[in-house]
Amino acid sequence: GAxxxxxxxxxxxxxxxSVKIECRSLDFQATTMFWYRQFPKQSLMLMATxxxxxxxxxEQGVEKDKFLINHASLTLSTLxxxxxxxxxxxxxxxxxxxxTGVSPLHFGNGTRLTVT
Amino acid sequence: xxxxxxxxxPLSVPEGAIVSLNCTYSNSxxxxxxxxxxxxxxxxxxxxxxxxxxxxxxxxxxxxxDKSSKYISLFIRDSQPSDSATYLCAMSAQxxxxxxxxxxxxxxxxxx
Numbered sequence: 001g002a003x004x005x006x007x008x009x010x011x012x013x014x015x016x017x018s019v020k021i022e023c024r025s026l027d028f029q030a031t032t033m034f035w036y037r038q039f040p041k042q043s044l045m046l047m048a049t050x051x052x053x054x055x056x057x058x059e060q061g062v063e064k065d066k067f068l069i070n071h072a073s074l075t076l077s078t079l080x081x082x083x084x085x086x087x088x089x090x091x092x093x094x095x096x097x098x099x100t101g102v103s104p105l106h107f108g109n110g111t112r113l114t115v116t
Numbered sequence: 117x118x119x120x121x122x123x124x125x126p127l128s129v130p131e132g133a134i135v136s137l138n139c140t141y142s143n144s145x146x147x148x149x150x151x152x153x154x155x156x157x158x159x160x161x162x163x164x165x166x167x168x169x170x171x172x173x174x175x176x177x178x179x180x181x182d183k184s185s186k187y188i189s190l191f192i193r194d195s196q197p198s199d200s201a202t203y204l205c206a207m208s209a210q211x212x213x214x215x216x217x218x219x220x221x222x223x224x225x226x227x228x
Binding site (some may be wrong): 044093 | 149157158159165216219220221223
């Protein structure tokens with residue numbers, strides 16, 4: 001099946017620094033990738049839709065200048081959390097769709113970000 | 117009211133039991149229905165994917181969709197301790213592009 005690789009799996013950073021998270025589709029091309037955030041014991045909350053070669057689409061309430069998304073190729077999207085603060089500590093998960101149209105999403109294994 | 121409702125559990129069952137997990141939804145435009153399994157500190161793993169109403173079976177898993185009642189179910193037969201995880205339902209509408217709406221997840225515990 002389709003594999004989505006996410007790196008790093010865990011990162012601890014100091015307040016004010018920036019953190020980059022990578023999401024790769026390993027055996028398929030993904031023109032669209034999605035970034036989610038998940039708080040403990042809660043469901044996934046869509047943050048933004050990442051489109052290859054164009055600007056990302058952010059959900060309401062998500063600061064685009066804080067969560068920078070770059071989708072430079074058909075197999076790689078990155079999420080950079082800029083000037084991180086403790087409240088940004090969360091589980092970030094990317095996903096990608098194989099093919100076009102409405103088809104199942106495949107998820108990476110997530111990145112646990114802790115900002116101290 | 118949330119678009120997709122799912123009992124958070126936890127649901128505790130003995131090994132070998134049949135498990136029934138359910139979601140209700142309010143948006144009649146939803147046509148694509150998915151079930152994901154999420155182990156602790158891992159990303160969701162796609163289990164089942166169905167379109168419109170009907171049943172779909174894959175091994176020990178059966179997904180049912182009743183669009184008239186806006187109700188979907190996932191049945192797990194012969195449950196195993198390794199099935200212990202959080203199960204998320206997700207759905208999308210044909211005109212919603214690539215958007216998925218998730219339920220809150222049900223935590224399942226299968227005791228040996």
